[in-house]
Amino acid sequence: MKAKHQRLVLVVIAVAAIIGAGLLAAWALRNQANYFYLPEQMAATPPAVGQAVRLGGMVKPGSIVTERDGVTVNFMVTGNSADAIPVRYSGILPDLFVEGSGVVAEGSLSPDGVFIATNLLAKHDENYVPREMEGMGTEKAAKMAADTTVGLK
Amino acid sequence: MTAEIGLAALWLAAALAVLQMVSGFAGLRAPADAAHPLAIYTRPAAIVQACLAVLAFFMLLRAFAVTDLSLKLVAANSHSMKPFIYKVTGTWGNHEGSMLLWVGVLAASGGLLARFERRLPERTIGATLAVQGFVALGFYAFLLLSSNPFERLPVPAAEGSGLNPLLQDIGLAVHPPTLYAGYVGLSVAFSLAMGALLTREVNPSFARVMRPWVLGAWVLLTLGITAGSYWAYYELGWGGWWFWDPVENASLMPWLAATALMHSVSVLAARDALRTWTIMLGVLAFSMSMLGTFLVRSGVLTSVHAFAVDPERGAFILALLAINIGGAFTVFALRAGAVAEGKRFAAVSRESALVFNNVMLSAILAIVLLGTLYPLLTEAFDVRVSVGPPYFNPAAAMFAIPMLLVMAVGPLLRWREDKPARLQFELALLASVAIAVIALIAVLGDFPLLPLLGLGLAPALALAAVLPLRGRRLARVPVATWGMVIAHFGIAVSLFGMACEGAFTEERLAAVAPGGTEQVGDFAVTLDSVAPVAGPNWTAIEATLSVSEDGGPPVILTPQARTFWSPPQSTSESALLTRWNGQLYAVIGNQTEDGRWQVRLWWKPFVTFIWLGGMLVALGGVLAIAGRVRVDLRRRMAAQKGAERRADLEALGAQPVPAE
Numbered sequence: 001m002k003a004k005h006q007r008l009v010l011v012v013i014a015v016a017a018i019i020g021a022g023l024l025a026a027w028a029l030r031n032q033a034n035y036f037y038l039p040e041q042m043a044a045t046p047p048a049v050g051q052a053v054r055l056g057g058m059v060k061p062g063s064i065v066t067e068r069d070g071v072t073v074n075f076m077v078t079g080n081s082a083d084a085i086p087v088r089y090s091g092i093l094p095d096l097f098v099e100g101s102g103v104v105a106e107g108s109l110s111p112d113g114v115f116i117a118t119n120l121l122a123k124h125d126e127n128y129v130p131r132e133m134e135g136m137g138t139e140k141a142a143k144m145a146a147d148t149t150v151g152l153k
Numbered sequence: 154m155t156a157e158i159g160l161a162a163l164w165l166a167a168a169l170a171v172l173q174m175v176s177g178f179a180g181l182r183a184p185a186d187a188a189h190p191l192a193i194y195t196r197p198a199a200i201v202q203a204c205l206a207v208l209a210f211f212m213l214l215r216a217f218a219v220t221d222l223s224l225k226l227v228a229a230n231s232h233s234m235k236p237f238i239y240k241v242t243g244t245w246g247n248h249e250g251s252m253l254l255w256v257g258v259l260a261a262s263g264g265l266l267a268r269f270e271r272r273l274p275e276r277t278i279g280a281t282l283a284v285q286g287f288v289a290l291g292f293y294a295f296l297l298l299s300s301n302p303f304e305r306l307p308v309p310a311a312e313g314s315g316l317n318p319l320l321q322d323i324g325l326a327v328h329p330p331t332l333y334a335g336y337v338g339l340s341v342a343f344s345l346a347m348g349a350l351l352t353r354e355v356n357p358s359f360a361r362v363m364r365p366w367v368l369g370a371w372v373l374l375t376l377g378i379t380a381g382s383y384w385a386y387y388e389l390g391w392g393g394w395w396f397w398d399p400v401e402n403a404s405l406m407p408w409l410a411a412t413a414l415m416h417s418v419s420v421l422a423a424r425d426a427l428r429t430w431t432i433m434l435g436v437l438a439f440s441m442s443m444l445g446t447f448l449v450r451s452g453v454l455t456s457v458h459a460f461a462v463d464p465e466r467g468a469f470i471l472a473l474l475a476i477n478i479g480g481a482f483t484v485f486a487l488r489a490g491a492v493a494e495g496k497r498f499a500a501v502s503r504e505s506a507l508v509f510n511n512v513m514l515s516a517i518l519a520i521v522l523l524g525t526l527y528p529l530l531t532e533a534f535d536v537r538v539s540v541g542p543p544y545f546n547p548a549a550a551m552f553a554i555p556m557l558l559v560m561a562v563g564p565l566l567r568w569r570e571d572k573p574a575r576l577q578f579e580l581a582l583l584a585s586v587a588i589a590v591i592a593l594i595a596v597l598g599d600f601p602l603l604p605l606l607g608l609g610l611a612p613a614l615a616l617a618a619v620l621p622l623r624g625r626r627l628a629r630v631p632v633a634t635w636g637m638v639i640a641h642f643g644i645a646v647s648l649f650g651m652a653c654e655g656a657f658t659e660e661r662l663a664a665v666a667p668g669g670t671e672q673v674g675d676f677a678v679t680l681d682s683v684a685p686v687a688g689p690n691w692t693a694i695e696a697t698l699s700v701s702e703d704g705g706p707p708v709i710l711t712p713q714a715r716t717f718w719s720p721p722q723s724t725s726e727s728a729l730l731t732r733w734n735g736q737l738y739a740v741i742g743n744q745t746e747d748g749r750w751q752v753r754l755w756w757k758p759f760v761t762f763i764w765l766g767g768m769l770v771a772l773g774g775v776l777a778i779a780g781r782v783r784v785d786l787r788r789r790m791a792a793q794k795g796a797e798r799r800a801d802l803e804a805l806g807a808q809p810v811p812a813e
Contacts, residue, residue: 018515021519
């Protein structure tokens with residue numbers, strides 16, 4: 001192989017692999033990225049059953065019900081409209097998870113329309129302050145959420 | 154006074170960085186044989202600058218140690234009631250302090266380079282130090298103009314507002330400084346690459362100078378990532394060890410680039426091949442360090458590490474990033490064509506195995522980079538997304554698995570050219586081990602694909618790691634080769650830990666009344682009592698769990714739910730029971746209305762192997778450095794002895810021969 005030739009082959013292989021990785025990433029990101037929904041968005045255009053998404057809003061006052069096993073909680077998340085999404089979560093609740101507080105639930109919709117949360121993010125988890133709650137303008141739910149999740153100082 | 158001395162030292166250091174840059178570049182303009190009159194200042198400037206920057210850092214350290222509340226930074230991030238150790242580590246637990254640490258380490262490594270490196274041509278060292286000065290100057294400007302750590306308050310605060318309790322942990326004492334030292338080690342590699350490119354000295358002797366810096370940076374990054382992963386594991390109380398959090402990715406990306414660079418610089422040193430590729434990776438590795446700093450410091454991504462959400466600072470770092478990286482790639486584009494072609498090699502050879510792995514590492518880097526930046530990109534279009542394990546795990550594995558396969562075979566191949574037929578036995582052995590293990594485990598149970606592949610690959614990789622020692626006298630194997638063997642073995646150990654954690658973890662989540670017992674794995678966990686406790690700056694609910702393994706004598710675990718009062722925040726302190734074959738992980742939650750307590754338990758088989766493997770990898774790196782340094786010292790001593798003997802002979806020869 002000529003000297004220039006080998007270098008060219010190496011460059012072509014490297015570029016091909018990186019572009020391949022980029023295309024794969026782009027394709028996977030479209031499918032696997034975790035979209036953020038407000039309750040009214042989820043009510044209007046629900047995500048596919050089982051698709052991992054995030055739901056952010058306000059815990060509806062009076063809606064928190066703990067099941068008999070002591071670790072499963074059901075509650076409703078509301079936003080700017082009257083739409084409320086039922087959420088079920090099994091696990092240890094964030095400390096400042098109370099009625100009327102802002103919350104972001106990570107999880108997916110089940111076939112019966114209940115949002116099964118695998119993780120709840122609230123003020124307790126300063127490490128993951130829900131970014132989605134920031135800068136949403138005057139929307140009431142987002143504002144309340146931001147007050148309870150971000151304004152720590 | 155402390156703060157004023159620190160600030161003055163910082164300004165002086167910035168001025169010296171200018172001198173270092175100007176005199177270094179002046180040296181480049183002089184003709185090859187004549188020294189430029191300004192060039193003599195480069196080394197002294199670098200050394201004095203290092204002393205000043207370190208002095209500035211120690212001044213801030215002192216201000217934190219004595220809790221000088223007239224300093225804005227101390228008042229905002231410390232508290233007089235904090236334990237002393239966390240007062241000190243709090244110095245770099247904030248934006249300004251950590252940037253000062255960055256600059257301090259950067260200047261110190263430049264000073265070391267200026268003081269001790271004599272192997273390279275003076276012009277190359279001059280150019281290297283000039284680049285180093287240029288990079289440092291950007292950070293000095295950043296510190297002095299937009300995040301001055303020594304800013305005084307008009308009226309001293311009565312009390313500080315405390316430090317994020319999650320960061321009040323011994324993990325913080327070691328984690329960021331280790332990572333920063335690693336980032337900065339890569340900046341030296343970057344400066345050396347630029348210096349060599351500018352003076353057309355891209356050759357094996359340059360690679361031998363660069364190698365210890367790359368290895369050192371890589372060892373520190375490995376340790377930093379390992380420590381960070383363990384910290385997240387026990388401090389966040391979520392039972393996971395890697396979250397693909399943007400900040401974790403920010404440390405992983407330079408590591409991937411550094412791993413590639415380390416291998417490619419070894420090829421350049423040993424075989425004089427991959428010249429341009431090594432330079433390219435040098436630029437890439439430092440770009441990733443800068444990008445990591447940008448992501449963490451600018452607040453564009455929110456996470457536990459993002460202390461400041463300040464658009465001005467973000468813009469500043471972004472500008473620095475653009476100038477440094479843009480400049481580097483411009484120089485690269487202009488000069489890369491002038492780098493002579495290195496030695497060639499066949500398609501089946503150790504070089505090409507290394508090239509393949511370099512490319513795979515770069516591809517994983519691209520995957521992680523795109524995944525980390527994607528939420529920022531979509532936000533520009535007002536779509537809010539987050540990217541997590543469902544993306545990262547399969548996409549990264551798609552490149553990691555071929556890389557691991559080639560890693561098993563690569564060290565067995567010969568340099569320059571080899572025949573696959575020579576390795577028939579080894580290949581068959583490794584393949585049969587992997588396939589047998591996968592088949593066995595697939596029969597035994599239903600496990601996810603990735604952990605299954607990991608379980609099969611791990612023993613094959615462990616075996617492959619020690620195969621290069623076959624048929625060699627162990628006492629005569631070079632230390633650096635031991636380093637490679639141990640590092641590759643460490644990868645296998647770590648992979649085994651990850652796969653076991655993924656496949657065999659058992660979880661139990663329940664509300665337990667005092668006296669009640671839950672079973673997880675082989676352990677019976679009884680909730681004895683729950684009681685309030687208090688620490689120096691927190692109060693907590695502490696559960697007493699007695700854990701009995703297979704009916705054996707009980708061991709007491711005390712997980713806590715802590716509430717800090719300055720700043721007000723809660724953390725979950727997990728309790729761990731470590732066995733040789735895994736860890737029991739216990740977290741206490743809230744009390745239910747009927748008086749039971751939420752308890753979350755995990756039995757994680759072999760999870761400790763993840764970090765054990767990481768430490769082995771780092772140990773391998775240390776051995777590689779030690780081996781190289783030893784060979785280098787011997788060579789120097791031999792050269793010195795030879796020179797002495799020649800001088801002696803000449804002296805003898807000059808004497809008139811005495812008559813018999």
